């Protein structure tokens with residue numbers, strides 16, 4: 001299976017801002033934030049079609065998201081998950097002694113995961129804390 | 137008759153727009169229409185009066201579900217958690233007014249807590265650089281009226297501060313900038329082709345994490361030195377062209393964002409941005425400004441510097457000996473080292489915005505969330521206390537990204553009689569004093 005190593009960043013997006021104000025448990029927030037934007041070349045290297053699910057693995061965790069090219073394009077080798085619950089499953093908490101986690105510029109491995117399910121925000125966060133009871 | 141309220145402040149991003157017009161229902165309980173706000177601001181006002189808001193505190197039960205409790209009980213529980221903890225952490229304040237921040241400061245001092253705000257994971261690096269290197273800044277009004285060259289470096293206002301460009305930087309016609317965007321040059325420096333890059337005259341697509349080198353190249357050029365043919369992925373000619381435009385400006389402003397603070401180098405990236413601004417002042421007038429994320433996230437820096445002498449990462453566990461030492465007293469570092477034994481999440485969502493290992497560490501101890509809405513933090517806490525939405529259900533003073541204070545207004549009555557942040561913290565403080573006396 002094709003695996004690629006990318007440099008990941010996470011930043012705000014207007015879609016994320018609007019959805020977050022609507023509520024982090026809404027489908028809007030899920031749509032806005034559970035995607036990874038990467039260069040079309042890198043999607044090709046993975047041997048998948050755009051909009052297929054991928055697994056993103058970092059030094060501190062992993063998450064399933066949908067791979068898209070996106071409007072605000074990345075150069076080959078760079079990828080972006082919008083700020084929020086999905087990105088923070090993989091953001092390393094190291095801070096270079098400043099308090100600020102490594103939100104921008106950390107290595108991730110991306111691999112196809114077409115048949116894996118993207119988890120919802122509550123499932124990810126409650127799940128990480130042993131509180132997730134399954135879909136109500 | 138529906139009532140139109142003008143000059144309303146928007147409680148979302150650091151642009152802190154105060155020209156919003158809100159139409160409210162007859163009985164003053166519902167927002168009917170919002171004018172002048174961007175898509176996000178619009179959502180903030182409408183969401184606040186959507187039915188189904190949580191209006192009473194909720195306590196986590198042994199089976200994992202929440203039970204509604206009274207404010208009185210919630211206040212008692214919060215006070216007890218703070219009194220019993222050795223080193224509680226009170227963190228957040230991205231979305232509250234200065235009155236709430238000040239009241240929380242009193243609680244933190246009484247509790248011997250660590251008091252920290254979202255700058256800790258956002259523009260904290262800027263504070264460190266500003267302490268070291270100064271801050272040749274200005275107000276957004278000066279940018280609007282004077283600036284003819286704007287640099288957005290590692291910031292993306294098209295998404296993070298949607299009206300920043302139209303209200304302050306690119307498009308408005310100011311006193312000396314009557315031609316609006318026709319008379320301005322925009323330079324965007326970002327590793328992605330962002331929507332901000334698309335409206336810029338020049339986009340330098342810097343290699344992610346190499347901003348420091350690029351700043352260094354600009355400084356070298358400004359000092360009359362030569363640079364390699366390619367720096368940080370940018371060809372020499374492009375750097376010379378941009379530096380030339382910057383030197384010829386009548387008044388320039390560098391607006392920088394998270395791309396500098398969140399990448400390798402952190403405060404050093406901001407430090408060299410400030411040095412470049414200083415270099416530019418050899419030629420003409422240049423200023424620099426941090427694109428602060430939330431409408432009042434400049435607030436805690438101002439309020440607590442006045443109260444305690446430090447803007448963030450304030451350790452009061454030694455009671456009368458307050459100190460600040462990011463890396464040691466910063467929220468994420470404290471969490472990762474398991475050094476705190478209670479957590480108050482106020483006016484933010486650490487559940488969604490901290491790296492998940494930090495959330496897991498904090499969750500080992502009592503977790504209180506004070507927030508108007510359901511968010512990730514509220515859904516993992518032991519106690520959730522809803523409060524009024526600042527800028528919608530209560531007014532107050534906020535500091536815009538340029539540290540200009542603005543009086544925000546209340547437009548509707550708080551849903552279901554819920555308390556404001558200030559009222560809540562004052563009551564927690566009183567209860568802590570009572571518990572002290574009982575002991």
Ligand code: SF4
Nearest residue numbers: 146149153174177299
């Ligand atoms: S730009 Fe920011 S402050 Fe202005 S309306 Fe939009 S979200 Fe609100």
